[in-house]
Amino acid sequence: MRDAHPARPTLETVARLAGVSRATVSRVINGSVGVTSGVREAVDRAVDQLGYVPNPAARSLVSRRTDSIALVVPEPATRMFSDDAFFTGILRGIGQELEAADKQLVLLLASTPASHHRIMRYLRSRTVDGVILASLHGADPLPGELAAMGVPVVASGRQLAGSAVPYIDVDHAGGVKAAIEHLLTQGRTRIATIAGPQDMVAGIDRLAGYRDALAAAGRRSLVEIGDFTRESGTSAMRRLLDDEPALDAVFVASDLMAEGALRALRQAGRRVPQDVAVVGFDDATAARSTEPPLTTVRQPIHETGRMLAQQVLKLAAGEDIDPALILPTELVLRESA
Amino acid sequence: MRDAHPARPTLETVARLAGVSRATVSRVINGSVGVTSGVREAVDRAVDQLGYVPNPAARSLVSRRTDSIALVVPEPATRMFSDDAFFTGILRGIGQELEAADKQLVLLLASTPASHHRIMRYLRSRTVDGVILASLHGADPLPGELAAMGVPVVASGRQLAGSAVPYIDVDHAGGVKAAIEHLLTQGRTRIATIAGPQDMVAGIDRLAGYRDALAAAGRRSLVEIGDFTRESGTSAMRRLLDDEPALDAVFVASDLMAEGALRALRQAGRRVPQDVAVVGFDDATAARSTEPPLTTVRQPIHETGRMLAQQVLKLAAGEDIDPALILPTELVLRESA
DNA sequence: TTGTATGCGTTATCAA
DNA sequence: TTGATAACGCATACAA
Numbered sequence: 001m002r003d004a005h006p007a008r009p010t011l012e013t014v015a016r017l018a019g020v021s022r023a024t025v026s027r028v029i030n031g032s033v034g035v036t037s038g039v040r041e042a043v044d045r046a047v048d049q050l051g052y053v054p055n056p057a058a059r060s061l062v063s064r065r066t067d068s069i070a071l072v073v074p075e076p077a078t079r080m081f082s083d084d085a086f087f088t089g090i091l092r093g094i095g096q097e098l099e100a101a102d103k104q105l106v107l108l109l110a111s112t113p114a115s116h117h118r119i120m121r122y123l124r125s126r127t128v129d130g131v132i133l134a135s136l137h138g139a140d141p142l143p144g145e146l147a148a149m150g151v152p153v154v155a156s157g158r159q160l161a162g163s164a165v166p167y168i169d170v171d172h173a174g175g176v177k178a179a180i181e182h183l184l185t186q187g188r189t190r191i192a193t194i195a196g197p198q199d200m201v202a203g204i205d206r207l208a209g210y211r212d213a214l215a216a217a218g219r220r221s222l223v224e225i226g227d228f229t230r231e232s233g234t235s236a237m238r239r240l241l242d243d244e245p246a247l248d249a250v251f252v253a254s255d256l257m258a259e260g261a262l263r264a265l266r267q268a269g270r271r272v273p274q275d276v277a278v279v280g281f282d283d284a285t286a287a288r289s290t291e292p293p294l295t296t297v298r299q300p301i302h303e304t305g306r307m308l309a310q311q312v313l314k315l316a317a318g319e320d321i322d323p324a325l326i327l328p329t330e331l332v333l334r335e336s337a
Numbered sequence: 338m339r340d341a342h343p344a345r346p347t348l349e350t351v352a353r354l355a356g357v358s359r360a361t362v363s364r365v366i367n368g369s370v371g372v373t374s375g376v377r378e379a380v381d382r383a384v385d386q387l388g389y390v391p392n393p394a395a396r397s398l399v400s401r402r403t404d405s406i407a408l409v410v411p412e413p414a415t416r417m418f419s420d421d422a423f424f425t426g427i428l429r430g431i432g433q434e435l436e437a438a439d440k441q442l443v444l445l446l447a448s449t450p451a452s453h454h455r456i457m458r459y460l461r462s463r464t465v466d467g468v469i470l471a472s473l474h475g476a477d478p479l480p481g482e483l484a485a486m487g488v489p490v491v492a493s494g495r496q497l498a499g500s501a502v503p504y505i506d507v508d509h510a511g512g513v514k515a516a517i518e519h520l521l522t523q524g525r526t527r528i529a530t531i532a533g534p535q536d537m538v539a540g541i542d543r544l545a546g547y548r549d550a551l552a553a554a555g556r557r558s559l560v561e562i563g564d565f566t567r568e569s570g571t572s573a574m575r576r577l578l579d580d581e582p583a584l585d586a587v588f589v590a591s592d593l594m595a596e597g598a599l600r601a602l603r604q605a606g607r608r609v610p611q612d613v614a615v616v617g618f619d620d621a622t623a624a625r626s627t628e629p630p631l632t633t634v635r636q637p638i639h640e641t642g643r644m645l646a647q648q649v650l651k652l653a654a655g656e657d658i659d660p661a662l663i664l665p666t667e668l669v670l671r672e673s674a
Numbered sequence: 675t676t677g678t679a680t681g682c683g684t685t686a687t688c689a690a
Numbered sequence: 691t692t693g694a695t696a697a698c699g700c701a702t703a704c705a706a
Contacts, residue, residue: 008463011699012699036675055463055698062701107432111432124390288568348683373691392683398684400684400685
């Protein structure tokens, strides 16, 4: 019994059963218009009966499409993987859109520097209809190379180096502005920040947003840098407290770091929000269950994934798209500020 | 200039440049043995010069292989996505092994019940060399259908229904046993548990491990059920405290729930570990930074991913594999117990 | 509206 | 050791 799999039906098989030619079957399958309804039905019946499924290899050999989109994830995708549900959220958004468009998702993970070569080789074989680039670091050569190849590409997050790849990002600055204004409205006077790494767009843009918002209010900045981990949030908060014992609010560039900051505040005997107000960024699942629950800036992760897919599909279909799509963020009020 | 991409070189192009036949070029590319070294070098040079990359569609059309492995993720993959780094950990493990084997990873996400049909259709077109099934729920028909198709399949986690698909899992029971023994050694006498959902293998096996370990020590069980979320850990811990104020230890089936339990204990004024010892499961990243840091059972997530890939690759290569591979867990001592 | 014929780029069989 | 040549399964230009 083992491996007794009947030969897979081909167009030919279906054609014989339906009493038509291969070409006609192909037309029916691809939804071509000029086919008599009687013939169409006969073909459909034959397809059902045989359980016929087109051979993607044969199809793509002649059509030069593969109906698949590649998602490229560089190794040091710090945010991608450190962050609670960031990667999976994006992934599900992408998956949802691709499923609707009946495209496959090929995952290209770079686990070593040498992976770059392998990925380019794969992409160069033109087996994909488009590429989604996840969280690039600094001067990644990938976007440029792909664009030069003429492959449709979109990136997640604004590019640091100026490679002109269309991207989707969230409104970091807008979210931070809302957070700071909320703190100012509360009457907070000395508002510090724990920023993210300054070689990542999320780190840079959120810090810039903080500085701008404070400057607009005529206040002085007070900045410590973390690396988006809980631990770095704790130590940054301690430094902040040392430098400026009088601070009464802190905007933290990620919820994970905010968790760490809450701990440092607790250990220092400061009450949140009475003594110090804390606002995070991300609206990670953990933000609901910190003590106290975290006021934070929500970014639409799932939507980002969906847009990434939608845009690359448009590109693949030959449409033009905006060079940048900025999705709105939203301040979520809980108890920490 | 737009779209002015030179025609991709084919075997024919390379053959002409190297002054040999297509067949010979193919042999060189596929590492066939009987080729004169001079000829081989000429071909290699031509390949480099032209930047030739084989066309996967053409290749797979005749070879009937695609050098790709599918990872199927059912939608309600609770654990996959709720858990901090579980999914990404598995994914990286898989990615690492597939990269070493030069295989592609195709992600098949089921976002709706209707996805099942689409996934089967894709898999039925035989475009993959093997399938990895992630976290199946109850009586999923997928494994059976795939096995019937003769596609190499391995699953992540023991199957609840008895479909005989080979799987990789971690030693839940062994880990729990180590945890309970540790608590007993400490002189803890009333050891409760917060178990996971009883329709998931991880929930079932960890609870069974708890019962067995306690029974072996002649102790009584005390069980509350959670759903692997922080919140459920908090409320389960409260119920436990209500039912048995005298408890002095609790084994919690996930770190996330353990975080919740720590909070409930804190709110109830119990000191950890002095009054109540707490042991978690997973060794999630958060376990390092709870208060106090969490003693927990570490499961080798990355290794699980690697093994999943290794086993399916073996299957695809025609080798036989063990119907079950159980990876060791390890008790990590921190401060909560 | 339908059928015939051709080619997509490989691998593999068979001769030479 | 190397070279013709026949599939592989499909889409499509061209005829009918």
